[in-house]
Amino acid sequence: xxxxxxxxxxxxxxxxxxxxxxxxxxxxxxxxxxxxxxxxxxxxxxxxxxxxxxxxxxxxxxxxxxxxxxxxxxxxxxxxxxxxxxxxxxxxxxxxxxxxxxxxxxxxxxxxxxxxxxxxxxxxxxxxxxxxxxxxxxxxxxxxxxxxxxxxxxxxxxxxxxxxxxxxxxxxxxxxxxxxxxxxxxxxxxxxxxxxxxxxxxxxxxxxxxxxxxxxxxxxxxxxxxxxxxxxxxxxxxxxxxxxxxxxxxxxxxxxxxxxxxxxxxxxxxxxxxxxxxxxxxxxxxxxxxxxxxxxxxxxxxxxxxxxxxxxxxxxxxxxxxxxxxx
Amino acid sequence: xxxxxxxxxxxxxxxxxxxxxxxxxxxxxxxxxxxxxxxxxxxxxxxxxxxxxxxxxxxxxxxxxxxxxxxxxxxxxxxxxxxxxxxxxxxxxxxxxxxxxxxxxxxxxxxxxxxxxxxxxxxxxxxxxxxxxxxxxxxxxxxxxxxxxxxxxxxxxxxxxxxxxxxxxxxxxxxxxxxxxxxxxxxxxxxxxxxxxxxxxxxxxxxxxxxxxxxxxxxxxxxxxxxxxxxxxxxxxxxxxxxxxxxxxxxxxxxxxxxxxxxxxxxxxxxxxxxxxxxxxxxxxxxxxxxxxxxxxxxxxxxxxxxxxxxxxxxxxxxxxxxxxxx
Numbered sequence: 001x002x003x004x005x006x007x008x009x010x011x012x013x014x015x016x017x018x019x020x021x022x023x024x025x026x027x028x029x030x031x032x033x034x035x036x037x038x039x040x041x042x043x044x045x046x047x048x049x050x051x052x053x054x055x056x057x058x059x060x061x062x063x064x065x066x067x068x069x070x071x072x073x074x075x076x077x078x079x080x081x082x083x084x085x086x087x088x089x090x091x092x093x094x095x096x097x098x099x100x101x102x103x104x105x106x107x108x109x110x111x112x113x114x115x116x117x118x119x120x121x122x123x124x125x126x127x128x129x130x131x132x133x134x135x136x137x138x139x140x141x142x143x144x145x146x147x148x149x150x151x152x153x154x155x156x157x158x159x160x161x162x163x164x165x166x167x168x169x170x171x172x173x174x175x176x177x178x179x180x181x182x183x184x185x186x187x188x189x190x191x192x193x194x195x196x197x198x199x200x201x202x203x204x205x206x207x208x209x210x211x212x213x214x215x216x217x218x219x220x221x222x223x224x225x226x227x228x229x230x231x232x233x234x235x236x237x238x239x240x241x242x243x244x245x246x247x248x249x250x251x252x253x254x255x256x257x258x259x260x261x262x263x264x265x266x267x268x269x270x271x272x273x274x275x276x277x278x279x280x281x282x283x284x285x286x287x288x289x290x291x292x293x294x295x296x297x298x299x300x301x302x303x304x305x306x307x308x309x310x311x312x313x314x315x316x317x318x319x320x321x322x323x324x325x326x327x
Numbered sequence: 328x329x330x331x332x333x334x335x336x337x338x339x340x341x342x343x344x345x346x347x348x349x350x351x352x353x354x355x356x357x358x359x360x361x362x363x364x365x366x367x368x369x370x371x372x373x374x375x376x377x378x379x380x381x382x383x384x385x386x387x388x389x390x391x392x393x394x395x396x397x398x399x400x401x402x403x404x405x406x407x408x409x410x411x412x413x414x415x416x417x418x419x420x421x422x423x424x425x426x427x428x429x430x431x432x433x434x435x436x437x438x439x440x441x442x443x444x445x446x447x448x449x450x451x452x453x454x455x456x457x458x459x460x461x462x463x464x465x466x467x468x469x470x471x472x473x474x475x476x477x478x479x480x481x482x483x484x485x486x487x488x489x490x491x492x493x494x495x496x497x498x499x500x501x502x503x504x505x506x507x508x509x510x511x512x513x514x515x516x517x518x519x520x521x522x523x524x525x526x527x528x529x530x531x532x533x534x535x536x537x538x539x540x541x542x543x544x545x546x547x548x549x550x551x552x553x554x555x556x557x558x559x560x561x562x563x564x565x566x567x568x569x570x571x572x573x574x575x576x577x578x579x580x581x582x583x584x585x586x587x588x589x590x591x592x593x594x595x596x597x598x599x600x601x602x603x604x605x606x607x608x609x610x611x612x613x614x615x616x617x618x619x620x621x622x623x624x625x626x627x628x629x630x631x632x633x634x635x636x637x638x639x640x641x642x643x644x645x646x647x648x649x650x651x652x653x654x
Binding site: 136137138150152154155159160161162163164165166167168169171172173174175176183185254257258259261262263264265266292293295301302 | 463464465477479481482486487488489490491492493494495496498499500501502503510512581584585586588589590591592593619620622628629
């Protein structure tokens with residue numbers, strides 16, 4: 001491991017997704033002082049992506065009017081299974097990666113200590129530290145975007161299970177024999193409530209002749225459809241889109257209720273791009289379903305909230321990791 | 328709290344169910360040296376049940392050729408929500424109890440320190456301590472009987488959530504709009520895979536004219552139907568009963584897979600009366616479904632096992648509690 005700039009105050013947090021890489025520079029008070037963003041372009045291969053991550057770190061540091069010598073360490077969230085000891089990404093289907101020594105590669109590029117973990121674990125850590133001020137004991141974070149993942153805090157510490165792969169709430173089966181999921185099974189939470197699930201439902205209905213304002217907005221192919229477009233369509237009175245979002249919210253409520261019944265957390269935080277864009281449309285429905293499905297005695301005691309960090313949860317958690325590990 | 332017989336080596340563990348009370352005397356090596364059993368008779372009221380519990384403790388101690396002066400403490404598992412600090416049973420629907428100061432009442436009857444907890448938590452503690460020798464770090468215990476409950480061990484300690492009510496896996500919704508559950512919701516795990524769920528399915532099919540060996544065994548009313556009768560019917564080639572048990576096992580596999588994906592435990596232990604009676608018929612199917620539904624990478628690493636403690640899991644865990652708390 002490279003020597004860290006032990007006097008340096010700043011750390012960099014990076015969130016690597018299948019589509020984009022987001023980097024942020026954080027000061028000693030965990031305030032984000034600068035950000036940079038780039039596309040991931042996984043099709044260009046592993047080396048290219050590693051270089052793009054390194055470049056994103058440099059850009060963010062430059063944006064903060066700092067140099068790498070002012071950075072103590074870098075934390076990176078990867079979308080998949082991670083061996084935190086060796087710093088390898090074991091598998092990341094969205095990047096088409098297997099056994100990539102990301103820590104070693106990035107340290108060679110940057111000359112800084114690098115620490116990696118799963119992106120949902122880090123998003124949870126970010127929300128827990130920056131938003132909840134580490135105050136609740138048991139917290140479940142559910143992040144709904146292209147896919148769905150979760151992070152777990154038990155007794156104030158990140159819980160990652162026996163093999164560091166806990167949190168796959170997206171593959172909780174909610175509808176036996178339901179819609180096919182990317183994982184190969186049917187009826188997973190992710191297959192009925194993620195952005196992808198909603199988009200596929202809309203696209204297939206449009207093909208079957210369903211009318212929606214979305215085609216006026218984006219054309220019949222619905223190119224570049226985003227969660228924010230669903231919000232706009234609902235605001236313009238599109239009942240069909242409202243129903244699709246309502247159904248996703250209902251399944252989300254069911255999944256959250258299942259988790260509350262099992263784990264009795266103090267707080268459930270909902271985050272990710274879908275919640276960020278559609279909080280107003282979804283949170284009320286989610287809360288209603290939770291109320292209907294949790295055991296008496298446990299609801300009212302579990303706080304349900306939407307994260308205010310939005311897309312910054314991942315980089316914030318990555319910064320927390322970098323700070324913790326480089327102490 | 329009464330003074331404990333601090334020199335005494337033995338503890339008593341009691342498991343209070345809606346139907347029966349089981350008590351066991353355990354020596355310093357956590358060996359059960361004597362047991363006693365009595366019916367609960369909750370319809371006689373709280374005081375009568377408390378007296379029956381005390382009587383069961385005395386009977387077990389007498390059976391061991393000991394006196395109460397040889398007992399250091401008593402642990403009691405209650406079927407419901409428990410305030411472990413005050414020793415109150417907050418709610419226990421099967422007993423029709425609310426806010427019963429069980430610890431105080433039993434201590435007055437026995438003159439011994441009494442410690443109480445939820446029955447599934449204690450069954451988990453018993454299995455973890457006596458059967459797994461406290462060796463695995465993260466364990467989920469699922470107990471299938473009249474109802475379905477679970478106990479959770481994280482980092483070697485019992486996890487009970489923010490308000491000591493975690494583990495309600497029986498009310499994980501597996502089939503939206505499925506069969507009605509005792510809790511008032513629909514499609515809970517308990518409503519499709521518990522003993523009650525299987526019995527109701529069989530009884531309603533028999534009413535509709537379904538032929539089964541069970542009616543030859545027990546009469547058309549199927550009085551006194553037990554899990555063991557299902558096993559006997561399957562052994563005698565009853566395809567209908569085999570299908571009912573198979574379906575319950577499939578739902579159980581789905582619930583276990585959901586929990587593995589979320590919590591990535593080292594071990595999942597299945598216990599309770601249904602598993603004890605039908606292990607041979609269910610465990611293979613459960614394991615197959617888990618294999619189909621867990622995320623690649625996590626199966627093969629999680630050990631699935633049936634508890635050998637059977638009905639003694641609860642009293643063993645209650646004895647562990649008594650020993651821990653009276654140290």
